[in-house]
Amino acid sequence: MKLLSLVLFAFLPLQTPSANLLGTWTAEKDGTTFVRLELRTTGNSLAGALAVGNHSFDENGNPKTVSPASRPLSPLAEISTEDGVLSFVWQPDNERERFRFRLIGENAAELTFLPSEELLEELKDEGIPAPRPIALRKSR
Numbered sequence: 001m002k003l004l005s006l007v008l009f010a011f012l013p014l015q016t017p018s019a020n021l022l023g024t025w026t027a028e029k030d031g032t033t034f035v036r037l038e039l040r041t042t043g044n045s046l047a048g049a050l051a052v053g054n055h056s057f058d059e060n061g062n063p064k065t066v067s068p069a070s071r072p073l074s075p076l077a078e079i080s081t082e083d084g085v086l087s088f089v090w091q092p093d094n095e096r097e098r099f100r101f102r103l104i105g106e107n108a109a110e111l112t113f114l115p116s117e118e119l120l121e122e123l124k125d126e127g128i129p130a131p132r133p134i135a136l137r138k139s140r
Contacts, residue, residue, distance in 0.1 A: 020103055021046075021086060025136040026069075027111070034066035035111060035134055037101065038073060039086075046081070049073035050090045050099075057123075061132040107138040 027035035034053040039046065051069035058064040076088040086101040098114040110133035115123070120130055 018084070018103075020106070021101075023138050024140045025101075025109055025111070026139050027063075027134045027136050029063050029066045032066050032068055034063065034069055035136065036069040036073060037111065037136065039101075046079050046086075048076040048079065048088070050076060050092075052090075052092075057128055057131055059128065061129040063134065101136075102133075109136045109138070110134065111136050 022039050022041060025035075025037040025039070026033050032053070034055055036051045037048065038050075039048040041047070049072075051071065051073040053067040053069045055066040056064045074090060074092040076090060078087075078089040080087050084103065088099055088101070090097045090099060100112045100114060101109055102112070103109050112133040113131045115130060123130065
């Protein structure tokens with residue numbers, strides 16, 4: 001039932017999304033794809049899925065170590081767009097993580113993790129700044 005709920009939320013109706021958003025977006029570090037975001041339309045609704053490999057951040061908030069993004073991808077929920085910025089919730093393994101996706105070029109985008117206040121405090125206590133946006137490239 002939970003999977004059905006996630007799938008239903010992933011197909012929220014939106015204004016017709018820009019074709020530039022659609023496709024497969026990836027982030028790599030040292031030859032390892034650690035983020036894979038797939039965006040598509042179903043009718044006039046935007047849907048998608050995301051996989052993120054395990055990673056750690058350096059003292060500047062950039063990815064330091066990464067592992068490959070897993071398959072299958074987990075569906076997106078609560079998808080919305082405002083002023084060309086896509087916001088969504090990703091819920092892998094009973095977690096609830098918010099992201100923002102923004103185009104910065106023809107085949108380039110930024111994916112920003114929006115941590116909870118609690119997680120921001122945890123990172124701060126460990127001397128780690130908030131994660132910086134991750135550069136994505138459109139692969140198809």
